[in-house]
Amino acid sequence: xxxxxxxxxxxxxxxxxxxxxxxxxxxxxxxxxxxxxxxxxxxxxxxxxxxxxxxxxxxxxxxxxxxxxxxxxxxxxxxxxxxxxxxxxxxxxxxxxxxxxxxxxxxxxxxxxxxxxxxxxxxxxxxxxxxxxxxx
Amino acid sequence: xxxxxxxxxxxxxxxxxxxxxxxxxxxxxxxxxxxxxxxxxxxxxxxxxxxxxxxxxxxxxxxxxxxxxxxxxxxxxxxxxxxxxxxxxxxxxxxxxxxxxxxxxxxxxxxxxxxxxxxxxxxxxxxxxxxxxxxx
DNA sequence: TTGCGTGCAAAGGTTTTGCATGGCA
DNA sequence: TGCCATGCAAAACCTTTGCACGCAA
Numbered sequence: 001x002x003x004x005x006x007x008x009x010x011x012x013x014x015x016x017x018x019x020x021x022x023x024x025x026x027x028x029x030x031x032x033x034x035x036x037x038x039x040x041x042x043x044x045x046x047x048x049x050x051x052x053x054x055x056x057x058x059x060x061x062x063x064x065x066x067x068x069x070x071x072x073x074x075x076x077x078x079x080x081x082x083x084x085x086x087x088x089x090x091x092x093x094x095x096x097x098x099x100x101x102x103x104x105x106x107x108x109x110x111x112x113x114x115x116x117x118x119x120x121x122x123x124x125x126x127x128x129x130x131x132x133x134x135x136x
Numbered sequence: 137x138x139x140x141x142x143x144x145x146x147x148x149x150x151x152x153x154x155x156x157x158x159x160x161x162x163x164x165x166x167x168x169x170x171x172x173x174x175x176x177x178x179x180x181x182x183x184x185x186x187x188x189x190x191x192x193x194x195x196x197x198x199x200x201x202x203x204x205x206x207x208x209x210x211x212x213x214x215x216x217x218x219x220x221x222x223x224x225x226x227x228x229x230x231x232x233x234x235x236x237x238x239x240x241x242x243x244x245x246x247x248x249x250x251x252x253x254x255x256x257x258x259x260x261x262x263x264x265x266x267x268x269x270x271x272x
Numbered sequence: 273t274t275g276c277g278t279g280c281a282a283a284g285g286t287t288t289t290g291c292a293t294g295g296c297a
Numbered sequence: 298t299g300c301c302a303t304g305c306a307a308a309a310c311c312t313t314t315g316c317a318c319g320c321a322a
Contacts, residue, residue, distance in 0.1 A: 004276080005276070005277090006275090006276055006277065006321045007321075007322095008277060008278085008320080008321075011277085027311095028311085028312080029311085043277095043278075043279085044278065044279045045279095046280080046312090046313080046314085047277075047278055049311095049312060049313070050277085050313085051277095065201040065203065066201070067200065067201065067259070071310085071311060071312085072311085072312080086262075088247070088253050088255065091259075099247070101246075101250075103243055103246045103250075104243060104247075107240060107242075107243045110237075110239045111235070111240075111264075114237075114239075115235070115237070116268075116270065117224050117233065117262075117264050117265070117266055117267065118264045118265045119224065119262050119263070119264035120263050120265075123203070123263045124261065124262040124263045124264070126222075126255050126260040126262075127256050127259045127260045128247075128254045128255035129253070129254045131252025131253065134254060135252075141301070142295080142296045142300085142301055142302065143296075144295080144296075144302060144303085146302085146303080163286090164286085179302095179303075179304085180303065180304045180305070181287095182287090182288080182303080182304070182305075183303055183304070186302085187302090207286060207287080208287075
């Protein structure tokens, strides 16, 4: 590989798994369980932890915590532009929505201009219920 | 006490400590260290953990995690109304600001009416730099 | 052939829990 | 007096790390 890393089965499987679930996030344990189901030969848990850390450093994944109970969570980093809009995570289904609407960006400008707060969108998260879950 | 709990020195000291620092948040370890400095007789660490959990259940404190590295954090719950506005935490100084401005609330209404998202303000947090920290 | 990747087991840090004792009301 | 609170130590949990071996390029 270009970056001085080898392209192994475990690495490919993890990337493929996250790409198949771009708007969801998983703990190391959940990834481990999924790989166990998908692959014949399951990588060890420490390999999963190591790959998740490496992929986070490479900015392929985002690593964060969420709420009071969870362990570390990992999610695929979207192509680009996420630093320019807010995100909202549904507390029911866990999906993350990109709030790429003008009103959200207006607020960020207002907070900077009038309140002096420079919000870092890529690490901020709003929580609530999405439409599907509210009406479901 | 009214809620079937006893009012002990450790409990009072923890509440007093958080009341003295209403806009900051602490790990159990930090609370333990502070109490060690403030009190002659320091409560054990497990007592600190237990009291922090109990106070969180009683909604005196809020218990949450933050970012990729931190342990559990605890912060005093403000008197009321926090469920009606957004909050912003400065990544430099750690202070939490209450965004009780019309524009923030407009956004919440917009997200509900136009996008179907019902944001839960009390568990959402924006991160960024506050004016003081930006200007050094 | 070189050096990164992997698995296992052990270590590390944080938080919780069991149990006997101590203290509030 | 009856519960709740506390301290200590052990357990539980999640994540990282050391080391020897395996495998990609």
